[in-house]
Amino acid sequence: MFLTTIDKESCKGCYLCIPVCPKRLIKLGSEINKRGYHPAIITDTGECTGCRACFRMCPDLAIEIAKVV
Amino acid sequence: MFLTTIDKESCKGCYLCIPVCPKRLIKLGSEINKRGYHPAIITDTGECTGCRACFRMCPDLAIEIAKVV
Amino acid sequence: MAEKIAARTEALTENPFHYCPGCAHGIIHRLVAETIEELGVREKTVGVASVGCSVFAYNYFNMDMQQAAHGRAPAVATGIKRVLPDNFVFTYQGDGDLAAIGTAEIVHAAARGENITVIFVNNTTYGMTGGQSAPTTILGQKTTTTPYGRDPHVNGYPMGVSEMLSTLGGVAHVSRVSIYSPAQVNRAKRAIKKAFEVQREKKGFSFVEVLASCPTNWRMTPQDALKWIEEKMLPIYPLGEFKTAAEEGK
Amino acid sequence: MAEKIAARTEALTENPFHYCPGCAHGIIHRLVAETIEELGVREKTVGVASVGCSVFAYNYFNMDMQQAAHGRAPAVATGIKRVLPDNFVFTYQGDGDLAAIGTAEIVHAAARGENITVIFVNNTTYGMTGGQSAPTTILGQKTTTTPYGRDPHVNGYPMGVSEMLSTLGGVAHVSRVSIYSPAQVNRAKRAIKKAFEVQREKKGFSFVEVLASCPTNWRMTPQDALKWIEEKMLPIYPLGEFKTAAEEGK
Amino acid sequence: MAKVLMGGNEALAEAALRAGCRHFFGYPITPQSEIPEYLAKKMPQLDGVYLQAESEIAAINMVYGAAGAGVRVFTASSGPGISLMSEGISYIAGAELPCVIVNIMRGGPGLGNIAPSQADYNQATKGIGHGDFHLIVLAPNSVQEMADLTMLAFQLAEEYRNPAMILSDGLLGQMMEPVEFNENPPKEKDKPWATRGAKGRDPNIINRLLIEAEALQKHNLKLQEKYQLIKETQCRCESYLAEDADILLAAFGSCSRMAKSAVEMARSRGIKAGLVRPITLWPFPEKEVAEAAKGAKACLVTEMNEGQMLLDIRLALKGRIPIHFLGKSGGIIPTPGEILEEIERIEVNLRG
Amino acid sequence: MAKVLMGGNEALAEAALRAGCRHFFGYPITPQSEIPEYLAKKMPQLDGVYLQAESEIAAINMVYGAAGAGVRVFTASSGPGISLMSEGISYIAGAELPCVIVNIMRGGPGLGNIAPSQADYNQATKGIGHGDFHLIVLAPNSVQEMADLTMLAFQLAEEYRNPAMILSDGLLGQMMEPVEFNENPPKEKDKPWATRGAKGRDPNIINRLLIEAEALQKHNLKLQEKYQLIKETQCRCESYLAEDADILLAAFGSCSRMAKSAVEMARSRGIKAGLVRPITLWPFPEKEVAEAAKGAKACLVTEMNEGQMLLDIRLALKGRIPIHFLGKSGGIIPTPGEILEEIERIEVNLRG
Amino acid sequence: MHHELIIAGFGGQGIMFAGQLLTYTGMMEDRHVSYIPSYGPEMRGGTANCSVVISEKEIGSPIVTDPGILVTLNQPAFDKFAPTVKDGGLIIYNSTLINGELPGEDVETLAVPASKIADELGNPRITNMVMLGALIKKTQMVSLETILDSLEKVLPEHRHNLIPLNKQALEAGMEYTEDKL
Amino acid sequence: MHHELIIAGFGGQGIMFAGQLLTYTGMMEDRHVSYIPSYGPEMRGGTANCSVVISEKEIGSPIVTDPGILVTLNQPAFDKFAPTVKDGGLIIYNSTLINGELPGEDVETLAVPASKIADELGNPRITNMVMLGALIKKTQMVSLETILDSLEKVLPEHRHNLIPLNKQALEAGMEYTEDKL
Ligand SMILES: Cc1ncc(C[n+]2csc(CCOP(=O)(O)OP(=O)(O)O)c2C)c(N)n1
Ligand SMILES: Cc1ncc(C[n+]2csc(CCOP(=O)(O)OP(=O)(O)O)c2C)c(N)n1
Ligand code: SF4
Ligand code: SF4
Ligand code: SF4
Ligand code: SF4
Ligand code: SF4
């Protein structure tokens, strides 16, 4: 199982991670972070395949993926 | 018939004209000109075919060729 | 137990990037840093930041860095490499920096076969100064200094830097990649790694051109900007490996 | 009655050249001047002299001339041509001037497709300053700054400027010729004429590289120097037409 | 003509267009980008040439070529870019080509930053390139002057066949003020020396190589004579409440605006302060400054640098009165309040 | 060590090698070519780096990189090439990197000619680049000093982390004199700030961008403090028969040699002439010059330019005595005879 | 008459446009005017403010360091600039977004729920005009008529359709303020 | 002792070598010395001359404008420099190539048929050494021994085979001069 997290304060809301997730697990967020951006959010990390597509596209290293063994 | 002349004062004695003459009409000179060079000389302009090879190689425009009609 | 399979590399500092949302510089920084970490050479690497949006790169790469004058990074890198021939030296340059003002420096670092790696971020514009046209701006593209679109009769033609440098003797590796999809990001990473490996093997000058986006100055969403790379830039700037040390048989 | 079939062209002044005996500059000057005379454009030509042994070219070409800073002739020519788009503008540059310090200027004049003609005299050395190595110095060649011969690991590889410029979009004509025999001189003349014709037809940037001799710094007789071009330079710098406007279909 | 509200850089660019300048060669750099961006829009409509060069070096050499071909032409840049133009400027001055060079100064040295600064005074007035030559240097202090002095720069450049520089900064470049354009811009001079094709005349040659020392010295003496003439006739200077001032402030460009406010504040506190503002930085209005300082007991030089015009003020005042200095650098602008404090300190000293 | 007879340029190059410098980046230009040619021969034998750059701009930026990597490094050029280095020099000074820059001056402006000249004094001492910074400038007047001051330049550059310039000319570069090399060249300083790979420590960064005005001002103030310290401790100056001189000559570099001969000729005619020779041109030995002029009734500045050090002499003497000037330019060297004539004219005036 | 203002908020709130419009209007009313934009150090976005001076006499320093009037549209700008306001000065703030507590100084404040008013008028992008309306009502610095004339000049032709909306916003700001006077 | 010399001739006549050798010798004899080469404006070849100063005291100007001694190897150099020689000075000229007529000034002349002597010794390239021999004989400026020592230092190893020939030439020049003293 994979645990994917988006660091709220690092995210700039560019949403490059959204369309690349094969499982469509990432969504626009509505919250505002300290720098005035709306961070993306992960809906259901349980579905995550650990494919890293989102990580690869994130320009701000806001995404971390862990394999839970 | 062609009249080929080498201007003594323009010539710098580089002798690039010598080997290219198909008729071997040009020779090293022994005279010294004002700038300290030994100008090349034409031996027998009557033999000249007007091929211009010498003119083409002369870096100092010392050679003139005239067609005598 | 959780094992991280994707996280920030140690070859980057903790400083958040100052880049605009969705800017390709962030992705490319990561690729370079990961490469350096994977090769285990962070402690013997000296990076050279250029003048462009990535001018602050020295705040992000967690290693010795020099900041070079606009366009002169290849000369600065040459100075460093000649002092430290066994260290790793790379430059990170934009298209204004490398393809305009720095043309002489990149061409000659390449011709000399300077054993350095150059990361060339081609976003078709001068990001930092507000979106003026660059030598790589494509025909018809509107910028703040080509407000009616780039006209070849006035501003000339987009410059294929990879193609140009490939003609030079000292060049060991040239490739053009992009970052418009996860697969392309992967390929870009491989190209960058190959370039550093060429340096490790002292084969000469290695160069990776990355087609990148500048959503801010292109006045597009980050998404649309990636699409624009794929649709508009690729036809003019084909991806691929233009030259490799292997072929050269060095 | 005598009719001159070969004589000094009116496009040259009466001033004797200051060049060393057997220096190729003299031959090339003549070819450029004859071309201008034959095209009947002497009165609308502005030439740009560069810094090198041909720095005094303005004393020899019988037309309006500007003397440009070392390497910057293409930029100066651009300034002139943009003011006078219907005039003829050419630069006359050595390999130190064009291929070293002036790399950015020549590459960008070419990339812009600047409608000028560039005569590039490649004699593999810095003639004027006493025979230092140039980017075009061939491997193993001894110069005052490569006293042990050019070593690619230190000084890099000889630069094929024609090959490099041919990759650029705005370039309409590129050819490499030489002057080591009367036949080659003839070909050189034709190439130069073609380049000026390209300019006349406003097809863009035209470029003629002439492999030339510097007997003084090569420490050879003028004769041997020509042989050296044929034997040593040709294998590295093949002659030919690299690009022509016709092919480009512009 | 009615006044319009414009940014300083745009006003400068518009003034150049109205002066009939149709050729601009430049390379982007902050904080002068509004100039090329304005021209990139306007030039095509006027059949003029806006060309973005590959570098500042190329730009200044394109200016050389175009000026040699006989047109009004200018370029603009900032600190680092101006430094790169040094060699080209030396050529232009040596070849006596008229053109205008704009430096919208930013913080230095090196890449520095993009905040307003006056750190390039020494460079502009004394040592911008190798060899003995001078630029005519004009320092506007308002958007109006950004326009007016630009027109003047073209005029002086042609009158003396000498490059003229507008030395301004990011503050003046970005600020907006009303501006009214001179409706009689300077007429363009005949340029029989220009290289436009030798039709029916001997060739013209633009050149700055004189291999014989005697010839070069002769040329240099001719330049010196010209410089002397410019010094005698073209010094421009403005003073404000200087006649009866005890404490004379000296400031140029945008900094003079803060100094003027400080003078007003000081006057309102009963301190007799005044201001002298050199408008031409070269030629430096030495006599005018000395004249303005005639009655003063102390001088306060204030600049957005570490003390550069200071040296010219010292030369002008010849040690007659004490000279104080208040400098800010790296993009910091001295506030009128800070200047006032310094005035007050000096005043206390004078009394004590 | 025994004396050897050497040309000035070779002596300079050899001194650099003996100072342990193993890195040179340069671009050919007359009249400094003997330096790179000498090094091109020697460096490979010493496992050092002689690299001919593609231009002076590349050369100075290679110097930046190498200096940042922590080695002794230098470059050499002449007028036009030095101008092209302006931006790079501003960066080096801003980033506080030690290195040595040699300017073997020739006639200017523009391409000028290759004859000896001192026309780049202003550039070297005042305005070589944008921003507030200074080079340490040393002016040798003999082949011996070409060697000695080169070693000193490396030492001062490292001591203050500041670029140092040798300002010389083609005359000193080409002439031969006996020279004895200092057998104790300056020790190289530790450079913990150098970028040589961040092994077991935090990264080192070589940089001259400070985007925040406050930070840049702070850095500039730090530079100013350093400059102040250099001014206080490093002024170097020499005087000859100055104590009792009525007429004090001031000259630097090769020109001071002619001036010295003129002083001797004048003394032999009963005229009390003396000479003061600044060796550091920046910092300018203002106090020392004023001190030397204490008893003088007139000063004669003589230079191979149109009057550049003149300004610093004016500042030093504060209008106390009349200052005369004898300049030659474009490669002409004032002869002792010409200088003597000028001394005699001044003497007649003083008496009359 | 001599006014030194700072107008401050986020990039995108129309700060610069409001400042320029006010400056232009001052010029139309034959005053001396100056305007200076200032952006934060961020690459894009972030804070934005401008200095405006409108005066009967020639303007010395165009940079305003201790404003007589502060017009502020968001909290960070309020926090940054409120302490710099001159004694006896005025702060007009967008009370929808700002909690206008002051460290108890000799400064007059006027709270205008400008974002709310703008929203009610159907467009949050005219918050700046609501604030401008409040400003001119409160200070009589310039007249509404001249502002409306200026709008025509300052807005490019193809934006003239926005003039009525801007006018509405200005008037709403004025009206709201009238009640508070 | 203070000598200011100019040695002048064509490029290729060994002018510079003679000047350097003399300077080196002066140094070996513990004098102050200086040497300055000067080439004509020609690209290559043309005239060449050098200034040499040898003195007991420190040398001011190393440039010689009015030489006390002129050593000249060809006519153009003679014509150019002879008029600059100081009153009471000395001109040594290569009488094989120079017609040494002077406009009647207060200058001593010594005619040495140096080219001829050199030819007789079998090598025209040592004309310069013959002249040098004449010079030292005439002026006693430096000793032959030191010159010979210097030759060993100044000539690169692989040229040491030329030393005997050079010595012969120096001696021939001295001998010729001895007769004229
Ligand atoms: C000598 C000099 N000229 C101009 C500039 C201004 N400048 C800063 S960044 C830049 C262009 C940057 O564009 P690019 O290299 O493409 O980088 P990007 O911002 O697009 O990543 C320019 C022209 C400068 N700093 N120095
Ligand atoms: C800025 C600058 N750098 C260096 C020089 C010195 N310089 C004069 S000519 C020359 C090289 C000339 O070589 P090339 O262009 O090949 O011409 P050639 O003499 O061989 O015909 C150099 C380096 C200069 N004049 N200006
Ligand atoms: S790792 Fe893959 S599946 Fe998981 S969230 Fe990211 S893109 Fe989606
Ligand atoms: S790609 Fe990264 S920065 Fe962009 S929205 Fe996704 S998590 Fe945020
Ligand atoms: S024209 Fe031909 S044949 Fe006649 S001399 Fe010349 S080379 Fe010989
Ligand atoms: S080619 Fe010309 S210069 Fe050379 S020898 Fe022949 S005639 Fe003379
Ligand atoms: S301006 Fe463009 S290149 Fe620069 S940070 Fe923003 S998006 Fe990236």
Ligand code: SF4
């Ligand atoms: S040095 Fe070489 S290039 Fe220059 S004139 Fe002489 S032969 Fe020709």
Ligand SMILES: [Mg+2]
């Ligand atoms: Mg870019």
Ligand SMILES: [Mg+2]
């Ligand atoms: Mg060459």
